[in-house]
Amino acid sequence: MKENDSFFGQVYEVVKLIPYGRVTSYGAIANYLGSKGSARMVGWAMNASLSSVVAIPAHRVVNRNGVLTGKHYFGSPDIMQQLLENEGINVESDKIMNFEKYFWDPVKEL
């Protein structure tokens, strides 16, 4: 797995491990990787994942507020919300309702 060699690869691993109907935050992933301050890299990795041939459920990754920050990067601002709602997650005004309930923390789960 060459992907796992880089910081990005570790992000991919975690994001792909996110179970159906769950969401996590950039900071949580960064914290799991051992670099809390590198939360920006997580988002950057997501951007790279869009070009990646590997399917990455980036729509399950949101910011600490539960807001769909990168929704615009999915091609259309509605795609990310539609995907989340399709998994049974309520999204309103670009933010996840009951975010705490759907929140999946890799540090605690893994």
Added chain:
DNA sequence: TTGCTGACCGACG
């Protein structure tokens, strides 16, 4: 190689 930017987060004034 250097410098700027980026889907974040927390702290400071």
Added chain:
DNA sequence: CCGTCGGCCAGCA
């Protein structure tokens, strides 16, 4: 409440 800055790592001109 709002604006600004630092920190983390990687990609690109």
